[in-house]
Amino acid sequence: MVKEQAEEIFIEASKEYKRLCEKNMNLVMARGVPSAEQLDLALGVLEALHARTEFSNSDGNDSRSYGVWNGIPEMREIFSDMMGVPSELIVLGNNSSLQLMFECISMGFTHGFGGNEPWCKQGNIKFLCPSPGYDRHFAITEYFGVEMITVPMTNDGPDMDMIEKLAESDEKIKGCWCVPKYSNPTGITYSDEVVKRFAKLKPAAKDFKIFWDNAYCVHTLRDTDIKLLNLYDECVKAGSENNVLFFASTSKISFPGAGVSAVGTGSVTHGELKKRFCTETIGSDKLNQLRHVLFLHDIEGVRALMQGHRKIIEPKFNLILDMLSESIGDLNIADWNNPPGGYFINLNVMNGTAKRVVELCKNAGVLLTDAGATYPYGNDPEDRNIRIAPTFPPIDELRQAAEVLCVAIKLAAAEKLLDKEAEKSA
Amino acid sequence: MVKEQAEEIFIEASKEYKRLCEKNMNLVMARGVPSAEQLDLALGVLEALHARTEFSNSDGNDSRSYGVWNGIPEMREIFSDMMGVPSELIVLGNNSSLQLMFECISMGFTHGFGGNEPWCKQGNIKFLCPSPGYDRHFAITEYFGVEMITVPMTNDGPDMDMIEKLAESDEKIKGCWCVPKYSNPTGITYSDEVVKRFAKLKPAAKDFKIFWDNAYCVHTLRDTDIKLLNLYDECVKAGSENNVLFFASTSKISFPGAGVSAVGTGSVTHGELKKRFCTETIGSDKLNQLRHVLFLHDIEGVRALMQGHRKIIEPKFNLILDMLSESIGDLNIADWNNPPGGYFINLNVMNGTAKRVVELCKNAGVLLTDAGATYPYGNDPEDRNIRIAPTFPPIDELRQAAEVLCVAIKLAAAEKLLDKEAEKSA
Numbered sequence: 001m002v003k004e005q006a007e008e009i010f011i012e013a014s015k016e017y018k019r020l021c022e023k024n025m026n027l028v029m030a031r032g033v034p035s036a037e038q039l040d041l042a043l044g045v046l047e048a049l050h051a052r053t054e055f056s057n058s059d060g061n062d063s064r065s066y067g068v069w070n071g072i073p074e075m076r077e078i079f080s081d082m083m084g085v086p087s088e089l090i091v092l093g094n095n096s097s098l099q100l101m102f103e104c105i106s107m108g109f110t111h112g113f114g115g116n117e118p119w120c121k122q123g124n125i126k127f128l129c130p131s132p133g134y135d136r137h138f139a140i141t142e143y144f145g146v147e148m149i150t151v152p153m154t155n156d157g158p159d160m161d162m163i164e165k166l167a168e169s170d171e172k173i174k175g176c177w178c179v180p181k182y183s184n185p186t187g188i189t190y191s192d193e194v195v196k197r198f199a200k201l202k203p204a205a206k207d208f209k210i211f212w213d214n215a216y217c218v219h220t221l222r223d224t225d226i227k228l229l230n231l232y233d234e235c236v237k238a239g240s241e242n243n244v245l246f247f248a249s250t251s252k253i254s255f256p257g258a259g260v261s262a263v264g265t266g267s268v269t270h271g272e273l274k275k276r277f278c279t280e281t282i283g284s285d286k287l288n289q290l291r292h293v294l295f296l297h298d299i300e301g302v303r304a305l306m307q308g309h310r311k312i313i314e315p316k317f318n319l320i321l322d323m324l325s326e327s328i329g330d331l332n333i334a335d336w337n338n339p340p341g342g343y344f345i346n347l348n349v350m351n352g353t354a355k356r357v358v359e360l361c362k363n364a365g366v367l368l369t370d371a372g373a374t375y376p377y378g379n380d381p382e383d384r385n386i387r388i389a390p391t392f393p394p395i396d397e398l399r400q401a402a403e404v405l406c407v408a409i410k411l412a413a414a415e416k417l418l419d420k421e422a423e424k425s426a
Numbered sequence: 427m428v429k430e431q432a433e434e435i436f437i438e439a440s441k442e443y444k445r446l447c448e449k450n451m452n453l454v455m456a457r458g459v460p461s462a463e464q465l466d467l468a469l470g471v472l473e474a475l476h477a478r479t480e481f482s483n484s485d486g487n488d489s490r491s492y493g494v495w496n497g498i499p500e501m502r503e504i505f506s507d508m509m510g511v512p513s514e515l516i517v518l519g520n521n522s523s524l525q526l527m528f529e530c531i532s533m534g535f536t537h538g539f540g541g542n543e544p545w546c547k548q549g550n551i552k553f554l555c556p557s558p559g560y561d562r563h564f565a566i567t568e569y570f571g572v573e574m575i576t577v578p579m580t581n582d583g584p585d586m587d588m589i590e591k592l593a594e595s596d597e598k599i600k601g602c603w604c605v606p607k608y609s610n611p612t613g614i615t616y617s618d619e620v621v622k623r624f625a626k627l628k629p630a631a632k633d634f635k636i637f638w639d640n641a642y643c644v645h646t647l648r649d650t651d652i653k654l655l656n657l658y659d660e661c662v663k664a665g666s667e668n669n670v671l672f673f674a675s676t677s678k679i680s681f682p683g684a685g686v687s688a689v690g691t692g693s694v695t696h697g698e699l700k701k702r703f704c705t706e707t708i709g710s711d712k713l714n715q716l717r718h719v720l721f722l723h724d725i726e727g728v729r730a731l732m733q734g735h736r737k738i739i740e741p742k743f744n745l746i747l748d749m750l751s752e753s754i755g756d757l758n759i760a761d762w763n764n765p766p767g768g769y770f771i772n773l774n775v776m777n778g779t780a781k782r783v784v785e786l787c788k789n790a791g792v793l794l795t796d797a798g799a800t801y802p803y804g805n806d807p808e809d810r811n812i813r814i815a816p817t818f819p820p821i822d823e824l825r826q827a828a829e830v831l832c833v834a835i836k837l838a839a840a841e842k843l844l845d846k847e848a849e850k851s852a
Contacts, residue, residue, distance in 0.1 A: 031492070039481075039490045046475045046713070055465075064465045064681040066457070094520040096707040103706075109536045110546065110570065120536065120546040136708075143705045144536065255490040258713035279569040280529075281522040282562075285711065287472070287684035 003417070009331075010414035016407045017364065020400075025365030027401045032184070032343035033392040034252055034309070041308045042254040048294035049287065063286035069278050075260060075289040081299035082217050083248045084230040085264035091273060094284045097249035097261035101211055102140050104245050104263070107276050108174065108207065109144060113269065114242070116207040119174060128166060128176035130158035132346065132374030132385045134184040137177040137213070141376075148376035149173070153186050157194035164201060171204040175211055181228040182216035182342030185374055185387035189226040189340075199234035203243065209269075210244045216342040217248055218306050221314050226340050232264070241266030250292060252309075252343065253302060260284075260292050316390040320345055320402050327406035333413040336388075345388040353412040354383045360408035366401045429843070435757075436840035442833050443790065446826075451791030453827045458610070458769035459818040460678055460735070467734045468680040474720035475713065489712035495704050501686060501715040507725035508643050509674050510656040511690035517699055520710045523675035523687035527637055528566050530671050530689065533702050534600065534633065535570060539695065540668070542633040545600060554592060554602035556584035558772065558800030558811045560610040563603040563639070567802075574802035575599070579612050583620035590627060597630040601637055607654040608642035608768030611800055611813035615652040615767075625660035629669065635695075636670045642768040643674055644732050647740050652766050658690070667692030676718060678735075678769065679728060686710075686718050742816040746771055746828050753832035759839040762814075771814040779838035780809045786834035792827045 049055075055063045057072035070076065071092025080087035093100045112118040119125050126147040129138060133153070141148055149166065152159045157180070167173050178198075180190040190198075198210055212231055220226075235241040242265060250259035265273065296302050321338055324347075328334055336347045349357050354371035361368050369387040372378040388405070390398055475481075481489045483498035496502065497518025506513035519526045538544040545551050552573040555564060559579070567574055575592065578585045583606070593599050604624075606616040616624075624636055638657055646652075661667040668691060676685035691699065722728050747764055750773075754760055762773040775783050780797035787794050795813040798804040814831070816824055 033492055036488060039488070042490075049472045050476050062462060062465070064683055066459055066677075066682040068683075095711045096709075099707040106532050106536060110532060118546070120544070136705075139705050143702070251492075255713065256492040257490055257494075257709055258711045276569070279562075279565050281525040283522075283683055285521045285684045285714070287681065288711070288714070 006414045006417040009410050010418060013407050013411040013414060017360065017411055020404050020407060021364045023365070023400070025400055025404065027365060027393055027397050028367045029389055029393060029398070029401045029405075030367045030369045031392070032252070032389045034256060035312065035392050035394070038309050038312050038391070039255060041305060042295070045254050045291050045295045048291040055287070055290065057286065057290065061286075063290045066282040068283050068286055069274065069281075071260075071262075071284055072286050072289045072293065074293040076262070078293070078296060078299060078302065079248060079262040079264070082302065083214055083232075083246050083262065083264055085232045085246050089267060089270050090262050090264040091270070091277060092284050092289060093261040093263065095251070095257060095259050095261065095288075097213065097215070097247045097251070097263070098136055098140075100261055100263045101137070101213065101245075101247060103276075104209070104211070104273075105140055105144055105175075107272070108209070111272075111276065113207040113209065113272060119207075122172070124172060126170065126173045128158075128163055128173060129376045130176070130178065131376060132185050132380075132387070133177060134179055134213070135369070135373040135378075137211070138376045141177070146174075150376055150381075153183070153188070155188050157188065157190035160194055160197045164197065167201055167203045167205075167208060169204055173203065174205050174207060175209045177211050177213070179213050179215055180231070181214060181226070182219055182339065184215065184342065185344035186346045187337050187339030187342050187344060189228050192229040195229040195231050196234055199231060199238045199240055201240070201243070208243055211247070212244050213247045215248065215252070218302055219252060219309070219343065220306065220341045221310055221317060222340045224340065235266070242269045245269070253305060254292060254295070258288065260289055313391045316395060316398055317345065319395060319398055320388060320390050323399070323402040323406055328409055331410065331413070334409050343389060343391055345390065347386045347388050348384045349386060349409050350413040350416055351382045351384045353409075353416050354380060354386050356412040356415065357386060357405070357408045360411060361404050364404045364408070366404045368405070432840045432843040435836050436844060439833050439837040439840060443786065443837055446830050446833060447790045449791070449826070451826055451830065453791060453819055453823050454793045455815055455819060455824070455827045455831075456793045456795045457818070458678070458815045460682060461738065461818050461820070464735050464738050464817070465681060467731060468721070471680050471717050471721045474717040481713070481716065483712065483716065487712075489716045492708040494709050494712055495700065495707075497686075497688075497710055498712050498715045498719065500719040502688070504719070504722060504725060504728065505674060505688040505690070508728065509640055509658075509672050509688065509690055511658045511672050515693060515696050516688050516690040517696070517703060518710050518715060519687040519689065521677070521683060521685055521687065521714075523639065523641070523673045523677070523689070524562055524566075526687055526689045527563070527639065527671075527673060529702075530635070530637070530699075531566055531570055531601075533698070534635070537698075537702065539633040539635065539698060545633075548598070550598060552596065552599045554584075554589055554599060555802045556602070556604065557802065558611050558806075558813070559603055560605055560639070561795070561799040561804075563637070564802045567603075572600075576802055576807075579609070579614070581614050583614065583616035586620055586623045590623065593627055593629045593631075593634060595630055599629070600631050600633060601635045603637050603639070605639050605641055606657070607640060607652070608645055608765065610641065610768065611770035612772045613763050613765030613768050613770060615654050618655040621655040621657050622660055625657060625664045625666055627666070627669070634669055637673070638670050639673045641674065641678070644728055645678060645735070645769065646732065646767045647736055647743060648766045650766065661692070668695045671695070679731060680718060680721070684714065686715055739817045742821060742824055743771065745821060745824055746814060746816050749825070749828040749832055754835055757836065757839070760835050769815060769817055771816065773812045773814050774810045775812060775835050776839040776842055777808045777810045779835075779842050780806060780812050782838040782841065783812060783831070783834045786837060787830050790830045790834070792830045794831070
């Protein structure tokens, strides 16, 4: 886009933007939330215990009562297949894997890991934050006052040279956030080499933990499922399985607010978690676990259900991708990915315009994820990354929202370019 | 019981004990767990969402999805009536109020309350522990390395002279565990005066919290419900509502493993909890809240259900009480309460024999709560308190267990007395 083009685009886009604003839209494309249509796919979960008179799990425990601190074996089996971690090393939580992550960090602070000093007694501690990444991860470490170090993401995963260099030299670095498959928001899956390098990492800190949030482990959007190498297996070869906390949930399989979550790890760390969890509660909701087992049956049941999700959301992703291509594909002012799975399109607009794009959209009644949210402290150094979440709105609303988005990208770029040109000629 | 009597009882009880041991029983009277028959009362909870196509709560949120950090309004209303705290100051958790208590203590350690230093930076901190009390409370404070100070229980509640003297002079004392109604295990309800003195307490620590675990707020066993004065109201008069964390759950109303829990407090502390809970999770399980609302309807529905529980468990309490009276009522070697509500009979055997009684029962195949469990660090200074939990076993098993218990009490007392006599004559 050169100056003349920018002026032309500015005039056109301004006119178009004004027209769209007059529609008084009120649309949300901000969070990775399944649509109501998707949630209907799992209504069988609610039927599962209907008129049932038998509530025992395979160990004979009444799932209505207290106990079974690590969750019913049948549900741990399903997670084992999803996460690639032996079921006896998995602990089931309630409806939120985020809560399990929070709890593990909280445990680091109050009790520490592996007999080391609690993090609250170790002064300023740090976490590695591959970015763009998941804002709620960063919110947890920020809440605990952990210094967050931004690590760039590549198409293969985080910059492993940087992760190795930092983690292996600085014992204040206690962890690394990872979404290894269909990553939030970039959609990439860590390469085999990246997984192996994580397994072979020799952190300076003895109480270092990789937070391996496999939130999208079965969330394929296309015909080909991208394979993620099993980190647990690689860790066992390297003797490092206690360095990793593996997380997953059914939040985007059954119900976001009423699913089952899980954490797995090596046997030493598992023992430490056991001590905490058994003090904290007499067990997670086993009836909800039983519901899920009766509805999902096994990993094949999970995969079949995910095909149902795909049928609903793939067209939504395609719509946004098509509209972006048609509207701004030739202008060289933005790039984006075509995600093979997960919940997001990762959009990079012209440097220095992301905040403005989000603002323009908001003023036109379309709510996007805050610009910068995908970076620690909400600080995108280039002000260019925007996370697009196309799953929630119905497709006609999505079309309107995408129209606003495309115009906003053009308008913000033209504004920026014209200012630049004005600066140059001044 | 004098020496001659003791010898006679020793011989008789030994014979009887031997006979009971030969039955090879395997009975559990250890924990406050509802029986399967009680759990059947709440099967309607599982039917509540059957074939339902509408999952909105009264605010229009889809209860299957993310969000509503503090829980659906309808369920908060029910807890408001149970707890006596305004519904807007209540936050719903998942299936465990114990987990909420743990989380509040964890928050004290990592972030502190009211802008004060986190407890982890305040050196050795202490909690007041009215005892006999609830072993899982004590286990939490022990896990966090909190120094626990035993405060004697009276029939009106904890020794308030001692609580005031300690809390008002020592700023290292950060909290006090309370089960104010049908207390675990003593069954007593705090008197109006005790409640008022808690409201008017002027703790030396600015970050002092009363953990008001109203676990048995609707768990009446007899015709007359003992009234507990509303601490929240008294605190509002005294301006101290932020000093209290109010807890309750439906664990012993619907399902121990799949109920709903709640915490309430003053608006300042509520704001601090909000910051933490909103970082930790995107909300608790709202479908389970909706299930409970549809089944319970309101506080009257709760009370009606509790009458059903009473019908099942009152005869179990009566059986134990009758057998204790008949078997050892005249021997002056033990005393116990007749609880008007709650889940326990509080039994005090002859000083120095509680461990022995529990051991004798265990060896005869009857599992009781560990002797000492009702005191901090499991240390009952008089070795006399035993918590009897009669709700779980079917009534015929309970009869057998009580038979063993009565014999064990007699045998342990006789052993003790004969040793004593032996010592004296030596």
